[in-house]
Amino acid sequence: MAGDGTNRYALFEEGDENATPKSSPADPSKNPFLNQVADDSIPWQQVKKRGAPTVQPPPATTSKVLGTRELNKDIINPQTRLRQLSASTAETVDKPYDPHENWCGVCSHKFPSKAALLSHIKQTPDHKNYCNLCKRVFKDRNGLKNHVDNSWGHDVFCNLCLSAFNNEWGLKNHFENNMSAGHEHICLTCLLGFRSQTELDRHLQTAPKHTWCQSCQRRFRTQDERDEHWENTAKHRHCLQPGCDFDAPSQAELEAHLERDHFQCVGCKRIFQSQTKLNQHSETCTSAVSCPQCKQLCAGQTQLALHRGNCYRCEECSFTTHHEGENHSHITKHTSMISCWACNTAVRKYSQLIHHLESGSCPNLNDPSRLVLCLGKWWYSPLYMDLDLHAHLRTGRTNPQELLAWMSEGSVHPFLCRAEGCGKTFGLFSSLVLHCESQACSWDVARLNMPGLEKEAKQACLRRDSGTA
Helix, strand or coil, X not given: CCCCCCCCCCCCCXXXXXXXXXXXXXXXXXXXXXXXXXXXXXXXXXXXXXXCCCCCCCCCCCCCCCCHHXXXXXXXXXXXXXXXXXXXXXXXXXXXXXXXXXXXXXXXXXXXXXXXHHHHHHHCCCCCCECCCCCCECCCHHHHHHHHHHCCCXXXXXXXXXXXXXXXXXXXXXXXXXXXCCCCEEECCCCEEECCHHHHHHHHHHCHHHHEECCCCEECCCHHHHHHHHHHCCCCEECCCCCCCCEXXXXXHHHHHHHHHCEECCCCCCEECCHHHHHHHHHHCCCEEECCCCCCEEEHHHHHHHHHCCCEECCCCCCEECCHHHHHHHHHHHCCCEECCCCCCEECCHHHHHHHHHCCCCCCCCCCHHHHHHHHHCCCHHHCECHHHHHHHHHCCCCHHHHHHHHHHCCCCCEECCCCCCCCEECXXXXXXXXXXXXXCCCCHHHHCHHHHHHHHHHHHHHHHCCCC
16 A cells, blocks of 8 residues: 555545645636636527527536536636627527518418418418518508518618519619509609609609709709700710719710610610510611621621621731631631751641652652651551551561552552541541641641651651751
């Protein structure tokens, strides 16, 4: 048994139950865990799903074990023990439970979902006083008016039917689509509805927005006089579209404003209320529209779209054409020239260079069959050359001159394109190069490794026959 010693983990000394601790009580101001001590009177509560009934927490039980919490209970300030939600916890908590959500104020019945409430509204008469944003139903118009006036996010609403909208575009679209359903007398400038034409006329003659010119700081007697001033004045050009206050110093800026901020047809210059109506008009509009590439006039947007499908324009110059082949031929004029590997003759494409070597036109390559032999021995050429002919040329079992004669006659096709979905065969190597340059398949000239072939040809055959060897 171990002897008596000092137990630094014991609260009291052994053999003296009434002894006081050796160390004095800790200074509460120096306790780093002061704000982390919880109180039993504020128990933890489990996070509940929105709409779940409230469950009271069980009463806290008194602990029988002595510990640091009970020793420091009289020292710690109770105000520091109040729990506060952290930033991350506050962000993940759902919105508070609303007992009036999906609630019909007429029938005093709660529905499980918003879809069920909408179905109930449509199938039950006398349910016209409901909010179209939050789908709350009220007994009368006064309840709906009080809801719209005092609810957040309901600032834009129709003063006739109290339909609320997220922005002014929605309210304007509401007025335009309900002209024959109780919204016949509408002011689209002020976004207000009136019960009769007399009230609307009185509003148009007295409202500040209809009689005041901001640029000239001048008031007119009627709206007609103000609009006539906007059309005839040379000081500024005002946009006459309903609800628009744009004032431009020149006609050019006004036209740019109409194209940028309004739904204007490019051909006939008509302005529509929405992009949907403009798209419907563009399908039938036959006004002349110029092509932005070649400036050719087309009858409407439909013909312009068909024209642009066959309109090619050079990015280097102003050349335009309707044929894709002519466009490719023109583009080659802007590309860098390629020198012949033997005589330094300048050509524009690799297909012209290979044809120059195969046809015997090069003065420094008297025997074009040497290029065929070079392709038969080069390690890279099996990618686009028949494997049997490549093996015969490499082992000397086939005469290159006879093979070149067969290739010229078209009886042998030693070259093929192994691109996915292609598989075309060619009698001459220049035909394969031309096929890759035309972009008829996924292969291009870079796949043929022309710089590597140039190096191999100069080492294998060109230096023997060139005058500089």
